[in-house]
Amino acid sequence: xxxxxxxxxxxxxxxxxxxxxxxxxxxxxxxxxxxxxxxxxxxxxxxxxxxxxxxxxxxxxxxxxxxxxxxxxxxxxxxxxxxxxxxxxxxxxxxxxxxxxxxxxxxxxxxxxxxxxxxxxxxxxxxxxxxxxxxxxxxxxxxxxxxxxxxxxxxxxxxxxxxxxxxxxxxxxxxxxxxxxxxxxxxxxxxxxxxxxxxxxxxxxxxxxxxxxxxxxxxxxxxxxxxxxxxxxxxxxxxxxxxxxxxxxxxxxxxxxxxxxxxxxxxxxxxxxxxxxxxxxxxxxxxxxxxxxxxxxxxxxxxxxxxxxxxxxxxxxxxxxxxxxxxxxxxxxxxxxxxxxxxxxxxxxxxxxxxxxxxxxxxxxxxxxxxxxxx
Amino acid sequence: xxxxxxxxxxxxxxxxxxxxxxxxxxxxxxxxxxxxxxxxxxxxxxxxxxxxxxxxxxxxxxxxxxxxxxxxxxxxxxxxxxxxxxxxxxxxxxxxxxxxxxxxxxxxxxxxxxxxxxxxxxxxxxxxxxxxxxxxxxxxxxxxxxxxxxxxxxxxxxxxxxxxxxxxxxxxxxxxxxxxxxxxxxxxxxxxxxxxxxxxxxxxxxxxxxxxxxxxxxxxxxxxxxxxxxxxxxxxxxxxxxxxxxxxxxxxxxxxxxxxxxxxxxxxxxxxxxxxxxxxxxxxxxxxxxxxxxxxxxxxxxxxxxxxxxxxxxxxxxxxxxxxxxxxxxxxxxxxxxxxxxxxxxxxxxxxxxxxxxxxxxxxxxxxxxxxxxxxxxxxxxxxxxxxxxxxxxxxxxxxxxxxxxxxxxxxxx
Numbered sequence: 142x143x144x145x146x147x148x149x150x151x152x153x154x155x156x157x158x159x160x161x162x163x164x165x166x167x168x169x170x171x172x173x174x175x176x177x178x179x180x181x182x183x184x185x186x187x188x189x190x191x192x193x194x195x196x197x198x199x200x201x202x203x204x205x206x207x208x209x210x211x212x213x214x215x216x217x218x219x220x221x222x223x224x225x226x227x228x229x230x231x232x233x234x235x236x237x238x239x240x241x242x243x244x245x246x247x248x249x250x251x252x253x254x255x256x257x258x259x260x261x262x263x264x265x266x267x268x269x270x271x272x273x274x275x276x277x278x279x280x281x282x283x284x285x286x287x288x289x290x291x292x293x294x295x296x297x298x299x300x301x302x303x304x305x306x307x308x309x310x311x312x313x314x315x316x317x318x319x320x321x322x323x324x325x326x327x328x329x330x331x332x333x334x335x336x337x338x339x340x341x342x343x344x345x346x347x348x349x350x351x352x353x354x355x356x357x358x359x360x361x362x363x364x365x366x367x368x369x370x371x372x373x374x375x376x377x378x379x380x381x382x383x384x385x386x387x388x389x390x391x392x393x394x395x396x397x398x399x400x401x402x403x404x405x406x407x408x409x410x411x412x413x414x415x416x417x418x419x420x421x422x423x424x425x426x427x428x429x430x431x432x433x434x435x436x437x438x439x440x441x442x443x444x445x446x447x448x449x450x451x452x453x454x455x456x457x458x459x460x461x462x463x464x465x466x467x468x469x470x471x472x473x474x475x476x477x478x479x480x481x482x483x484x485x486x487x488x489x490x491x492x493x494x495x496x497x498x499x500x501x502x503x504x505x506x507x508x509x510x511x512x513x514x515x516x
Numbered sequence: 517x518x519x520x521x522x523x524x525x526x527x528x529x530x531x532x533x534x535x536x537x538x539x540x541x542x543x544x545x546x547x548x549x550x551x552x553x554x555x556x557x558x559x560x561x562x563x564x565x566x567x568x569x570x571x572x573x574x575x576x577x578x579x580x581x582x583x584x585x586x587x588x589x590x591x592x593x594x595x596x597x598x599x600x601x602x603x604x605x606x607x608x609x610x611x612x613x614x615x616x617x618x619x620x621x622x623x624x625x626x627x628x629x630x631x632x633x634x635x636x637x638x639x640x641x642x643x644x645x646x647x648x649x650x651x652x653x654x655x656x657x658x659x660x661x662x663x664x665x666x667x668x669x670x671x672x673x674x675x676x677x678x679x680x681x682x683x684x685x686x687x688x689x690x691x692x693x694x695x696x697x698x699x700x701x702x703x704x705x706x707x708x709x710x711x712x713x714x715x716x717x718x719x720x721x722x723x724x725x726x727x728x729x730x731x732x733x734x735x736x737x738x739x740x741x742x743x744x745x746x747x748x749x750x751x752x753x754x755x756x757x758x759x760x761x762x763x764x765x766x767x768x769x770x771x772x773x774x775x776x777x778x779x780x781x782x783x784x785x786x787x788x789x790x791x792x793x794x795x796x797x798x799x800x801x802x803x804x805x806x807x808x809x810x811x812x813x814x815x816x817x818x819x820x821x822x823x824x825x826x827x828x829x830x831x832x833x834x835x836x837x838x839x840x841x842x843x844x845x846x847x848x849x850x851x852x853x854x855x856x857x858x859x860x861x862x863x864x865x866x867x868x869x870x871x872x873x874x875x876x877x878x879x880x881x882x883x884x885x886x887x888x889x890x891x892x893x894x895x896x897x898x899x900x901x902x903x904x905x906x907x908x909x910x911x912x913x914x915x916x917x918x919x920x921x922x923x924x925x926x927x928x929x930x
Contacts, residue, residue: 142519142830144823210517394908409911411897414904421903422841426817429838433820436517455813500802503809507799510812511789 154214161222167481173225173341179299185226186258195256203253209439213380220381221388223488225341227261227296233374235262238304242358242366263300265291265347272501275318275364282307287349297345298334300325318363321354339491372449374496376434379456382492383431386424389463389485393417393470420463427459450506457493464489528597532604535577540608548607564690567611571645581619581643588635589643596829614687618642618649622695625765629752650691652682657927660898663706669698678744688724688737691717697758702923709922710758715746731884777846780853781815798860814845837907844899847889854883
């Protein structure tokens with residue numbers, strides 16, 4: 142059994158960590174947090190130069206052609222550093238959708254630009270409150286034009302193109318949904334930025350008015366493709382969440398070692414130790430579930446749907462748990478704007494609901510386990 | 517990343533599988549497969565007798581304590597080979613329950629601190645199941661605070677005279693030998709006055725009394741020592757060095773990887789999939805699904821954490837500290853699952869008869885037994901301290917009794 146990343150993949154993780162420590166310190170994250178920039182453009186360029194944006198994109202489309210295990214280790218580091226760039230929307234959602242369903246021409250048009258950092262992509266799925274479901278998609282597509290409103294769209298205000306889920310039928314079945322590709326710079330889309338709990342990742346409302354769009358994948362197959370895209374993105378996002386969990390745990394541990402109260406380091410009190418031990422437990426469970434997700438993703442295994450849901454649930458729980466208790470260990474200082482704890486808390490709770498919330502994935506996991514047991 | 521054996525591992529697995537096919541006591545398979553929680557019981561025979569026969573057969577085939585050196589009754593197998601063997605032994609591994617403390621704790625301690633003569637004499641018989649060993653550490657005054665133990669050993673000529681009491685000793689009533697930690701000097705701080713021995717459990721002055729537990733069962737014992745004589749040759753380690761010797765024992769306990777810790781999840785998933793409530797199947801209820809999903813990812817998280825450790829062993833590396841989470845997670849899970857299963861049954865959840873209740877009383881048994889899972893082998897609180905101190909590197913608690921002579925430390929409770 143070799144249930145671990147290879148030495149080369151671990152070297153890539155080290156390289157990414159070193160690069161991000163240098164180019165993406167908390168100070169850089171705060172530039173976006175404080176609204177001085179919409180995202181870190183220099184970091185985005187740097188990530189392209191390192192080959193990280195196209196790590197899982199085949200060489201024929203301008204990528205490094207490495208694979209998804211490599212993308213997983215980079216995702217972990219992006220989460221750890223809270224990188225304020227549209228990585229998840231461009232790489233996990235838009236690029237994965239293109240790889241799964243794009244025509245050769247569509248791939249040729251967008252994937253090289255993603256790899257080189259010249260195009261930001263996203264997925265326009267949600268229409269207000271609620272979790273992913275074909276019934277919730279009202280935006281209509283007819284005659285190659287889209288009409289309707291999508292929100293929230295991650296990184297929607299800075300994206301160059303979007304994969305849009307649209308209604309092309311009214312039978313009440315999954316086949317009513319089709320996917321479209323929209324060049325957001327070509328007109329027909331009104332963009333409005335939305336405030337959200339994690340300003341280091343923008344959210345937007347996109348209003349499509351007779352907007353020209355080209356089909357992505359076959360008509361009526363949109364929901365099937367979306368489900369696969371969400372599963373793949375769930376694994377990758379889970380690695381980000383695990384990276385964030387680990388960093389929040391380290392911050393809490395370091396503070397507990399450093400901070401003296403009642404004449405001793407607060408980390409010598411059992412009440413504090415047990416909080417940190419429980420954070421370690423949840424981060425470890427999440428990491429192990431993520432490894433299984435990574436295996437399923439990289440081998441396109443039939444276990445992917447179940448593995449992705451498990452990784453997503455476990456990592457969401459771990460990041461929420463670690464980030465809130467990191468604040469608790471820090472005490473009052475943890476609740477200041479000056480300390481970085483709140484940035485992890487914000488990211489943890491924003492990533493917990495993007496791609497569908499915890500309860501959605503819990504539902505998915507049980508459905509998928511039942512399906513497997515019935516088979 | 518893959519789940520495949522290396523060619524050598526595959527060859528080893530094939531050898532083990534072939535031997536199992538020819539030798540496994542298949543008539544117990546159904547019974548062993550059914551009982552996933554708590555102590556194993558066989559309908560018509562004593563588990564110790566069946567276990568001894570199985571252990572003997574394994575020893576003859578070279579599969580008992582296989583990671584031990586050949587001269588001490590093992591096969592000189594690597595850690596990963598031991599894991600592969602456990603996988604192939606499968607449900608029959610449950611028959612070895614009476615030998616686990618000997619194999620996992622007493623044997624390794626004798627191997628580390630015993631004389632060559634002792635090792636060659638005692639270890640092969642331990643490995644083959646001829647002798648069962650127990651571990652005599654916990655006392656009424658020393659549970660989590662093991663070093664607070666009060667059983668005295670006083671030197672008399674070439675012998676030691678033992679007086680005192682141990683508690684929570686699994687298998688003392690059928691054990692042949694015991695690993696015993698005692699206080700030999702009460703005038704020095706508590707960790708410094710301890711000494712380790714092993715003794716014949718049939719020695720004069722040893723009295724074993726079963727403990728009736730909170731769940732109504734009797735699995736553990738109290739062991740009383742009244743002027744029991746142990747020759748100095750049965751001392752393990754130096755006089756006063758018993759604490760260090762005990763750390764070897766306990767470290768071996770926690771090193772056991774791939775051990776089968778029950779979480780209750782598979783039983784709960786099946787239960788909820790079949791239980792019809794007024795509102796339909798329990799598994800279709802959103803609140804139940806949410807709980808099931810959280811338990812599912814804990815169970816799978818533990819499974820894949822052990823896979824990571826196995827991968828380290830396969831590469832010849834020492835596994836990381838991740839495995840320390842196993843008992844902490846599974847103990848609470850068992851308790852929570854049992855409570856919720858009963859909740860789903862409503863008033864009938866209180867019934868324990870196999871005929872009255874949907875799941876044959878298994879969750880009621882789990883409820884009553886699960887508190888011990890959070891206490892035995894290190895309480896949840898001690899395990900959290902271990903993770904915090906040894907894994908995360910936090911400082912030890914301030915110990916008010918650390919530099920005080922043992923006989924000046926106040927004591928109360930049991």
